[in-house]
Amino acid sequence: MKQLIIAGLLAVTATAWSQTTVKVEDAWVRGTVATQKATGAFMRLTPSVNARLVDAKSPVAGVVEIHEMVLEKDIMRMRQIPGLDLAAGRTMELKPGGYHVMLMDLKQALKGGEQVPITLVFEDDAKKRFTLDIKAPVTALGGGNAPMPMKPGMDHKH
């Protein structure tokens, strides 16, 4: 609960400082076990103007990519995409079964409750880049497909 409020505050402060704003909500990273080298970060992004998520960086990962997961005839395919277009005022959800920020070449195991700093790099319509620093809490591996901690009584299944 406390972490949720802090995460919320962080998102609010970050957006208040930047001129072109992207609201980041319910960011979370899937936890890993030792020697696991890759995982995903998920979140909801709502930009104030048309924007494009073009890159991301994190001190916990050697390589960060933007990925799309598609199921085609029951085969899961995961691909890096060059960017993710965000429409002004519309919420784009990065969630299991769709898009995620892929954290690869992990430098450490990510345990439930830890915070992962991620810098999101966006481009506006004029191709001007701007960044947003977030801290995404880790949901322990096996802790389900939702940000942690969950609000009591809050349904994260969509």
Added chain:
Amino acid sequence: MPSISTFISSRRQVLVWLVASGTLLLSGCDPHTSGLYGGNSPFKGIDITGADYASGFQLTDFNGQTRSLNDFKGKVVMLYFGFVQCPDVCPTALSRAADVMQQLGPQAADLQVIFVTVDPERDTPELLREYMAAFHPSFLALTGSAEATQRTADEFRVHYKKVPTGSSYTMDHTALSYLFDRQGRIRVVLRHEQTADDYTADVRALLAQPA
């Protein structure tokens, strides 16, 4: 304004169209939809009872022990192919399997969840053991040589492929779950889009059948 007869005729056309398109959907080219019982299946998943594939496996578990389907006779087995460095479908499938265990209550003791890695190169026994334990203490993971992995995937008509990304690689793979009954016969294939409730219902249906 259309006459009543035109109305009826167009309604009939719509009905015919719906039936025809439904049939087309059911007879799609997916190899897993060729179940023998078609629309009368008691399962939420695809009934493949009597299929001439998915007959079994022989691989090594994360403790180094050779495992085949025979080892689990008397239990219902849920088998899934995946890989650990997978941020999305594999943990989602394993979380769902853990939900199924919870929904089953005491009956969970009669369900064996097995994860077969399609990435034996990176998924070491130690990594697999730790990864499975994060979801449920009873979950087992199997691995094998490149040849044994390919042979097993072929037996289940499972597709997998290494795809380079950046300096690393990811795996495309079939994201279906296979259910065997207590006698070790292949019975049901469940899709990734299906819910834990669907999975639990099919496991329960199989548990209700005699060992």
